[in-house]
Amino acid sequence: MTDGHSDVSRRRLFQGAAGGVAVGAIAAGGAAWGLWPEQAAAADRDQIDLTNAHPFYDEAHPAGIATPPQRYAIYMTFDLVDGTLATDLQTLLARWTAAIAQLMRGRPVGQVQPTRIDAVGGDSGEATGLDPASLSVTVGLGPGVFDKRFGLADKKPALLADLPALPSDRLTKATTGGDLSLQVCSDDPQVAYHAVRNLARMVRDTAQTRWAVLGFGRASAGQGQETPRNLFGFKDGTRNIRTTADLDRHVWVKDGWLAGGTYQVVRKVQMNLEIWDADMVSDQETIFGRTKLEGGPLSGGGEMATPDFTAKGKDGKTKISLRSHIALAAHENNNGIKILRRNYNYTDGINQFGQLDAGLLVLTYQNDPASFIALQTKLGASDLLNEYIQHIGSGVFAVPPAPRTGHYIGEQLFA
DSSP: OOSHHHHHHHHHHHHTOTTOHHHHHHHHTTOOTTOOHHHHHHHHHTOOOTTOOOOOTTOSSOTTSSSOOOSEEEEEEEEEOTTOOHHHHHHHHHHHHHHHHHHTTTOOSSOSSOSSTTSOOSSOOTTTTOOOTTOEEEEEEOGGGGSTTTTOGGGSOTTOOOOOOOTTBOOOGGGBOOSEEEEEEESSHHHHHHHHHHHHHTTTTTEEEEEEEEEESOSSOOTTOOOOBOTTSSBOOTTSOOSHHHHHHHTSOOSSTTTTOEEEEEEEEEEOHHHHHTSOHHHHHHHHTBOSSSOOBTTSSOTTSOOOTTOBOTTSSBSSOTTSHHHHHOGGGTTTOOOEEOOEEEEEEEOTTSSEEEEEEEEEEESOHHHHHHHHHHHHHHOGGGGGEEEEEEEEEEEOOOOOTTOOTTGGGGO
16 A cells, blocks of 8 residues: 555554554564564454544444444533523534534544634644544433423333342442433544543533543453453453344334434442452352353353353352352343443542552443343342442433434434
8 A cells, every 4th residue: 555545544553553553563564573473463453443433323323332342431421400491401412413423533523723812612622633543422311301300201211210229239429320421432542532521511501520430441342352351350241242133132222212222221330359369260260150261151161152050060069150240140041131231441540548449331231221120130139249349330321313414312302
């Protein structure tokens, strides 16, 4: 490739390679100097194309759900301020829609350099010159949108309601709830931050930030992706939904104005990493029901082998503990329930005790929140993993279908 565009594309591609620009460039160039063959192959798998842009308008479903998980995520919820009218909410959604369409194309939401020297910039500017990096923005509407404030009670999705108290919940008010949510995902953390910052900035008179989580590492795999690992060091997402048939059956809403959309349940799960790190790996594997390195079920086979929850060892006990994480979450043991997960690791630095303050941002999508409630009720009551985790944040939102060109997210509410 000799034309300028190709050179730029290749450069941006290399910039996205994990493990360093030099590794990606050498491997892509075919030289692989200083790398063993298996190292070069690993570098090839880890490359990403920062020039990639996902479509926004006229899609069958909203972006950021079946979209292959990007490397970084920022999740933020908002409260609509007192005195907000239905027309204000309508305007907010219309402005967000127009801005998201620009952002997902790698464009600013307004002028970075205003024409008047004493004017405020329309866009904060930190993503200027950066590519779209597969940015996706997903908007959620919380139960509060459909209370008495806006006259939208008759449009409330039938299954949207606050989650009940669940076993093992240790929720804090500062990381729970919200009228609106934004899930912003990208392969460049600065692109993601720029997007959520400017979307929050443009609606400050109408909506105030409630809580936010900065995620990394996409702990759950999408279709065609190798399974990443959570902060406990285990693969996370081996049995995630991957097929169109499962998405149609378990994720997308079929009827009403929400048809084509879905329900989002978010949980902030704190991990006790120091305690976990002091545990024996054999015990860790019993807790998950999988081997740590390969990720195969303890009943035998590789990572993708179907777990056999009835297989027994020489001691007469099942090889996979019935209280293990995979046994309790398996669709075979839950009347076929499946949910789509887009999980990300997070860290908030160090807590007041000098320990790592980190965990998992769990983002799930399903066409009935009862699916999540059923699974979490079981996990929260019996999961061996509960000794090492705490659910400290929570929220539930309806995600409207993708807008058509010339229209805006949630427009059906105001028809």
